[in-house]
Amino acid sequence: MNIKLLFAPILAATLVSTAAAQDVKDFLGRWDMTVTPATGKPYPQWIELIDNGGKIEGKLQPRGGAWRPIVGAHVDSGKLIVDVGPAAPGSEISWELSSAGAGKLTGVEKHGNDAGPTLSGVKAPSLDRPMPKQWTKPQPLFNGKDLTGWEPIGHVENNKWVARNGELVNDNPEVPGQKLPPAANIMTTEKFQDFKLHIEVNCPEGGNSxxxxxxxxxxxxxxxxxxLPSHEMGAIYSWYPPxxxxxxxxxxxTSFDVTLVGRHITVYRDGKLYHDNVELPGPTGGALDSNEAEPGPFYLQGDHHGVIMYRNITISVPKK
Known part of the structure; x- marks a missing residue:
């Protein structure tokens, strides 16, 4: 018996398996993704990939709406091919990703066999920070008189936000039987990292913000x-229901008191605990960007219909 001849294919198979495992390892974890189409502005997405007993599983946060599980993924010639699922009936989307080293990904989104937007990603930061020992005195984000410190975003040509009677109002009523164009959102001109937020809102029946x-x-x-409870009042959209x-x-x-430190969030509604220091895995649908390590603004959604009113918006930040 030639032991060397028998051992050779076993060794080769082992080396292939080890190489494939290493290739997979390069793609595992949470990734903050940026999608850049041929025309138009780049937009954020997010993906998490895990190895479950040799099978790659994961979840993807698309540009809007809720996160969804990926259909599947496999490594082919050093690239990770992620079956994202159908964009529409008969239109399958896949991501072809390559490791760019140092916690970075590059790739392309394919619609069937056709190449689409380019993809780039960075490993999502842990944002593991201790709770600050002291906070500043709450300061108003809205002066109750005008939109100083705020600016419309999105469909700015159809901005419905006004300051009225001490309230920040999305004056965008729904008209039965009419399909109205989407209106603008509104965001603060200042950006924040960790904070305590107090905000009060009056949302009508059927309203959505x-x-x-x-x-x-x-x-x-x-x-x-x-x-879906995770899409209702007080939810961390699609991640955690009320x-x-x-x-x-x-x-x-109704009032919300929110503490956000790193990626851990605590929410009280009218004094009742809704979310107790839960981890935010990644951005939700409608995010402005995927740059999780950076400070960002507050923004209020106004592109749905309903006369939605906000007031008494204050913020505290960690004392230096």
Whole structure:
């Protein structure tokens, strides 16, 4: 018996397996992605990939809406091919990703066999920071008189935000039987890192808005029809639902007190604990960017319909 001849294919298979495992390792973890189309502005997405017993699994946060699981992924010639799933019936999307070293990815989004936008990604930062020992005195973000310190974004040609009676109002009523164009969102001109936020909102029945922290993480305001708790009042959109049995109580003033340190968030609504220092895995749909390590603005969603009013918006930041 020629032991060398028998050992050779075993060794070769082992080396291939080891190389494939190393290739997979380069892609695992959470990634802050930027998608750049041939025309138009770049936009953020996010993906997390894990190795579950040799099978690559994960979840993807698209440009808007909720996160969704990937269909599958495999390594081919050093590239990770991620089956993202259908964009529309008969239109399959995949990502072809290559490791660029030092916690970076590059690639292309393919629609069927056709190349689409380019992809770039960086390893999502841990943002693991201790709770500050002291905070500054709360300062107003909205003066109650005008839009000083705020600017419309998105559909700025259809800005419905006004200051009225001490309230920041998205004066964008829904008209039954009419499909109205989307209106603008509004954001602070100042950017923030860690903070304590107090904000009060009155959202009408059927209204839909959101409070975005650092412009990336949405605290849901209003309703998306009640089908998914994680899309209802007080949810961290698609990541964490409000407490079991919580009611939307739309059409009434309600307050939120939010503490965000690193990627851990605590939320009280009208004094009741909704989210207790939970981790934000990544940006939610509608994020302004995927630069999680950087400070960002607050923004309020106004591109849905409903006369939604905000007031008494204050912020504290860590004392230096």
């Amino acid at each position: 959101g409070i975005y922290m650092r412009g990336r993480y949405e605290l849901q305001v209003g309703t998306e029809g009640g089908k 407490p079991a049995g919580a009611e939307n109580n739309l059409g009434k003033w």
